[in-house]
Amino acid sequence: MRNFKVTLEYNGSNFHGWQKQTGKRTVQEVVENAFSLLTGESVSVEGSGRTDSGVHALGQVASVAFENQIPIEKIKDAVNNFLPSDVRILKVQKADANFHARFSAKRKTYEYVVQVGGQRSAIKHNLQGFYPFEVDLQKMTDASKLLIGKHNFRGFCSSGAKVSSFERKIFDIKIKKNRHIIKFEVTGNGFLYNMVRILVGTLLDVGRGKLTAQDIQKALETGERKYAGKTMEACGLYLKKVEYEKQN
C-alpha cells in the first residue's frame, strides 16, 4: 500500500458534513468516489475529524491509501478532475504507514468569520455568520485570554457528545476586525462538539456587554453550559489547518 497525506478545501454549504451517511451527500463519500474512480480500487479516506453540515474547510487533512502506481505529482490534478467544484485537493504528500490523519493530529486551527451589525449580506449568506450588534474588540480580546490554556470545556460544548474527557488545551485565539467582518482564529489540541461556535458566541456576547469575563470563569469552573453564550451558525466556521509532528 502507498500511504498519503491529502490536504483539502471545501465549501460545506451543499454537504451533510464530512462523514459518510447513507443517502446523503457528504465530503468523505465524494472524495472516496473520486479516488476510487482514479485508482480502480475501493479507496477509504479518513479525515482529521468530522465537520458538521454547512461547515467549510480551508485545510482539512485526510489519510488515503491505495496500490495504484500513478506518480505522486499527478495525483492532485487527476483526482480534482473527478471532484465537483465545491471540493478541491490542495496537496498530496507521501506519508508513513503509521500516519493517521485523526490520531496523529497535534493541533487544529479553526477560523470563524462573522458579520457584525449592518444588514446581513445575501451574497455571502452561507460563507459567514451574522451577529446583529456592534461589539468592543478590546473586551473580546481581553476575555479570550481566560480561555487560553488547559481547561475543562464542558460548559462550552453541546450535549450529546460522547467523550471520555472534557479537557482540552487552547494554544491561541486571534481576533481581527476589518469593517463589518470579524475573524476569530482558534488553535487547540482538539475541540469538543460545537466548541468553537460556542466560544465565538460567548466572546461576541462579551463584546456586546451581555456577558462578562466573570461568566466565562463560571462556565469554566462549573462546566455548566448556561453561563456561556449562544452557538453561532455553522456557515461561518472553517477548518483552517491541522498540524502533525514532524513533516507529516
Place this chain on the structure above:
Amino acid sequence: MRNFKVTLEYNGSNFHGWQKQTGKRTVQEVVENAFSLLTGESVSVEGSGRTDSGVHALGQVASVAFENQIPIEKIKDAVNNFLPSDVRILKVQKADANFHARFSAKRKTYEYVVQVGGQRSAIKHNLQGFYPFEVDLQKMTDASKLLIGKHNFRGFCSSGAKVSSFERKIFDIKIKKNRHIIKFEVTGNGFLYNMVRILVGTLLDVGRGKLTAQDIQKALETGERKYAGKTMEACGLYLKKVEYEKQN
C-alpha cells in the same frame, strides 16, 4: 395603490433564476411571498429583467404595489424578516404610478467576476467563474473598445432569444485585475440573452491570444456566433445596477 421602487440583493446559487416557474424556487416568488405575508394582499413584484439560474444580483430593481398603509421606512426590515438569508431588500423608495422597473429602465450594469489561472477556489465555487489560462489585461482592454457604442450584437447572444432587434448600445466596459481575480463591468441600454457572459468569454479568449480584435469585428459585422468566444458560467455574473431617468 401605493407604488414602490425596491432594490434587492440576492445569491442566485439556490434559485432557478428570477422569474416565477411552477414548482421551482425563484427569487420573484420568494419576494412576492414576503410582501404578501407582510401586507395580507396578493402582491405582484415585477423585476427590471430576468436573471438566469445561478446569476446573482447586487442591485436588482423591482416595482411593487400594494394598499397596506405600513410606513415606508418600516417596509425594508419588515419584508426582510420574511425573506430567506439569500435575498435581502436593500432599499424601498416611493415611485410614481407610471414607474415600471422593466420598461422605465435606461441603463443596466452587470459585473462578471472570474478567477484566471491557478487552482479554482472551492469556497467561492458558485460566486465566480473560472478561466484556466493567464490573460493579457492590455489586449482585453484594447479589444473592449471595439464593443463600445451601438452595434448589432446578434453574434454575442445565445440562440432561442425572441427579440425584435439585436441592436444594443454599450456605454462602458471596465476591466480590473487583482491577483487571480478579474472583474468586468459592462454598462448598456439593455442586453441580449447570455450577452454579458459571451462578451466576457470573448475578451478572455482575446487576452489569452486565442481570438483577436479581428474576430470581434467579424462577429459584429456578420452577426455570426461562431466568431465570438465561449459563454462563461452563470455563477460569475452579478446584476449590479439598474438606472432610471430622474430619481426613480
